[in-house]
Amino acid sequence: MEANVTGRQYFVLILILGLMTALGPFSIDMYLSGYQAIAADMHTTSASIGLSLASYFIGISAGQLLYGPLLDRFGRKKPLYIGLVVYILASLGCIAAHTLGAFVVVRFIQAIGSCAATVASVAMVRDLFPIKDSAKVFALLMLVVGASPMIAPTVGGYVTVAWGWQSVFIILTLLGAMVLAACIFFLPESHQPDPSISLKPGPIINGFLEVIREPQFATYALTGAWAFAGLFVYVSASPVIFIDIFHVSKETFGWIFAGLSVGFIGSNQLNSLVLRKYRSDQIIGPALLGQAIAGAIFFIGTYYGWFGITGTIIMLFLYLSGLGFAYPNAAALSIAPFKRNAGSAAALMGALQMGIGGLASTFSSLLSKDNPMPMVTIMAGCAILSCVILAGGRTRITNPVLLQDGGDAVVVH
Template sequence: MTTRRYWTLILILGTMTALGPFSIDMYLSGYQAIAEDLHTTTARIGLSLASYFIGISAGQLLYGPLLDRFGRKKPLYVGLVIYIIASAGCIGARTLDAFVALRFIQAIGSCAAAVASVAMVRDLFPIKDSAKVFALLMLVVGASPMLAPTIGGYITTAFNWQAIFIVLGGMGLLLMIACFFFLPESHQPDTSMSLKPGPIISGFWAVMREPQFYTYALTGAFAFSGLFVYVSSSPVVFMDIFHVSERHFGWIFAGLSVGFIGSSQLNSLTLRYFRSEQIIRIALVTQAALGIIFFLGTYLGWFGLTGTIIMLFLFLSCLGFANPNASALSIAPFKKNAGTAAALMGALQMGIGGLASTVASLFDVTSAVPMTMLMAATAILSVTALFVGGLRITNPVFLHDGADTAVLH
């Protein structure tokens, strides 16, 4: 593979991975404007975020078998068409219920890109490069929290919140064009794969019962749900409690994303000296300790705006180290059914994250305590899953071994 080809694939796959996060982050700055237009509260608009998380979780289970059965690109096109149509629907939404439902459908569309990108990493790159490739995808994904809220804030101020969804629909269209012309079909259709409920459930169960998969998939999902809590709670915490403006919120959100992006790139350098299993263990224990300190400090009134930003930066930095390694270790044992494994991993991640964000939206927020409490809880659950599940892994597939002959089929 040429260098130009390599980076073209990274850019397209990274953009596919970022479509969902960008759809989440861009409209956060417009919470207040959307609430006013739909005659509801800012906290209630959080339900549209929760519905998006639920949709992207459920949808991934749908696309996993389709990507293995029909190849990667045809289901991807279907998902992107759904995404574009739902984005257009959000523009015309006039009630909270309609907006929440359309965000759910938009998520169903976007998750086709998310599942396909993970499966295609397994298809197109050597297993030993998986963690490095996922870290590079995080660099593209990381542009979302850096750019999306700021762009969304300026769009809302200059035009209206509906313009955000015009931009998102345009992104979906451009991505579909890029995939058509520049993304290869990495998996030939497998006609032996049945789409009947029984075989599909059996396929998911075969993946789920692999100890290496459920250990790292659950570990990554619990860790990542801390990010979901932060994303869903931050508009209220920063704009309602700390009284920052929409534009300033966008810049704060962008600055905090530097921790997540920077650490994910440092992870690639760290992999030269340490194994993924070692990195994820250190990162998650540190994240849990920070989460506990953050919760106790917020409860006791130690942290103002500056202290809150610093603690969030450190917490997200730990996640930047943990996430690429958790993803790579989860799908390492699979090749033929990588689409099913990627879908199940994504569904667990988004499902647990959606549940966490839904719980966060139920609090009558008057301080940052609910956010920090839930972030600490998710970090503790992640460490628990890592150490308890790790006891069941008897035949691990190590990324540094680099041989696909060790991959389970």
């Protein structure tokens, strides 16, 4: 039930929801600088450590489908508490892991736990704030997500050098405990349990099938997922590319990663200005085409040895900038046709994004061992495939539904 929040309470709620939102991105980005140190301790390669990132993405994908019905059935806080406890225990498990297999498994469990905070934060924005404030609140939370790639790898690089890679997971454990305490003492229960929500597989699966049968959802959700998969591949392979192949320091890698995130964040914010003049369906095509062209040039240049570290950084910046325009519009167009089952649509969209991203990053992690070609090839392929899906899928959308200013859905004939 929507609450009237003002002043200090408003700030406290934003802060807590921001911490909940940050848990997943920090868990992804903060240990990237420690790939080499983790690999040395576990007697494996840095590329193989990338499998732990892939397992995290897969865990996020599965977890989003899990927590949606639980948060509706039992209220927001009980599933949130359980998820955060799982996250804390799994973070401790990462510290204790001594083999690659164990590390990959506990990272998967850590992702399942962090999903509770991710999904609950989105649901509680709708519960706690007036509808007119939702866009502003989500924008504030997205700044947290956007700032993570700028802060987490840099901090992770310095603490890894100073105290070892285990210190990263000590920090994540403390962050999880802090979020849990804040939720217990300062976060209100915003949704009463609803026993009528079925947790049986049949009704849940039927709800998701109803969503995927919508041509507009299928087109834009898959388009956005494959486009976004390029980012997952970059995140997974970048420690190997920059630290092992280009031989930059862990601290320098953190700064490179932060600088490249400016391309994605900046274009994402610029997209908001462009939307004042153009619709999402008018922006997404050119944005995806730009990403695909950048990917193709990156592939050709890397194959012929044109790019050193500077050229690689420039091409990654251009690729991520195209994605910053493409993804938010794909997400908006995916959920536009839905009112009653918008939650299921959002959960399925997130699951597709994380699942496809996890699959792509797994292949990249297995192959990117001594040269950047596997990463570049998969990134280019993801961008080109997203263009193909968009071109083919649009022919099946007879009456596209678009979101106009104010969040109203309109059917364009």
